[in-house]
Amino acid sequence: MQSMEAGSQGDLDAFDRHVGADGKVEPQDWMPAAYAKTLVRQISQHAHSEIIGMQPEGNWISRAPSLRRKVILMAKVQDEAGHGLYLYSAAETLGVSRDELEQQLLDGTAKYSSIFNYPTLTWADVGAIGWLVDGAAIVNQIPICRCSYGPYARAMVRICKEESFHQRQGFELMMALSKGTDAQKRMAQDALNRWWWPSVMMFGPPDGESVHSMQNMAWRIKLFSNDELRQKFIDMTVKQAEALGLTIPDPDLRFDEASGHWQVGEIDWDEFWSVVKGHGPCNRQRLAHRRDAHEAGAWVREAAVAFAAKERARSARKAA
């Protein structure tokens, strides 16, 4: 990898100018080691989030209350697995292996989105996740379609198309519930109550506390700040909640005439950091589930390798 070679100050300046002028970076181009490292971290965290994200929604596949909802949910969870694969491939263009990245997830050194450390307690959570979590993911990811690193940007174009489909399906599920029986309406409201704040926190800590932001903005890995993206999500979602006839669980929520934006009350960042540190309701469960699947599948992967070796030996004998 050329990116591994230390560049001169001239290389660095040229890179900054190229990226600053909205130029794209491709795997074969020289890039600063820190740029590659940041991308590997960000892309792999995103890939891990897709893979772990299969669990909370997968939890309701067996009980989906209609066959139509069942196939929609199955296809959605399958899409998320596919997103994980595109993203691992994008990360591999930076010289890391998927095995290495998966190992980091399994041994708990890699992070993934904290949102998936909350439990899905009712069927309405499937709707709330599609509507809010995929909704927040889209707000986060649409700008990344224009980020400086080519393979990441291209993976994101494909992913965003599917995420917006998921978001619409989630919203439609919430609509069916909120137009339904009293029990269904209560279920929808309860799901919104539990998923609202974690979704708002999906954009990460407030701009003042965000460690990597400045350099990432300069490198065009990040195009908007956490707070800008969060605001966009809030404005969009408040209107949608109104259309659903559901109440955002925030007594301080108000429309600010001066800025033209909805303002939320205080965000509980202690909760955010506590979940990031591993103390969310499902951190241990999600990781244990992934490890179990990985360990239970070891003999299958070994058999595939052994069979491939036998086949190679057989065709070598035939050729000889």
Added chain:
Amino acid sequence: MAAAAEQARSKADDADLFEVALRLGDSALILGQQLSGWTSHGPTVELDIALQNHALDLIGQARLFLDYAGRLEGKGRDEDKLAYFRQAGEFRNCLLAEQPNGDFAQTMLRQLFYATYARALYAGMEAEGEGELAEIAAKAEREMAYHVRHAGEWVVRLGDGTKESHKRCQTGLAALWPYVHELFMADEIDQRLIAAGILPAFEDVKVEWMTSVSSVLERATLAIPEDDWMPSGGRQGQHTERLSYILGEMQSIARSDPEAKW
């Protein structure tokens, strides 16, 4: 087309057609429901996706068969009424479909056995029959042909892989083999539909199945178990204990409020 379909239907009794649509729809539904349990548990992400594909195909087929059955019956039961509001004894799936996932070897063997059967049966229905049932069979046949290939490749890989994978395959084979025979036992309803040209002769399906499966098992270095136990009855509503658990889980939300729209 409509006239031809009418003609095909007139040769067979609607009650018989309803029954066969339930048998095929329920087998696809129960197998798809079980396969979907692999989601996020697969040995690799790629296999996770492949198993979800199989499950999606099967539940898609189940919807077509059950929807058709409901319209044929004419009592206002749609695919969901049939899937969610029948008791275990009213289900008509083959016993093979309700056998547990077990490990990945057992799941792949079950998939190979079912898909090879369904593919051969649907091919016969498509060739001989006319009308909606034959159309559903034609679509499903193409999907099942892919399942046969995919499951077959994995059975060969696992059978001829490591000692452990070979042993697991042989164990799975012993557990599943008894449930294969039921697939080829034609009862009176089947016989009437075979005579009407709606279903192919079961002996032909069996010959095709045996040829195809034996060749896979041979390549996989697996031996067909010596076992003369041949449980049957699933297609007539006599199931194993397991089915009520599968349904208990699958139907729980829908049954929590029969009036609700989801």
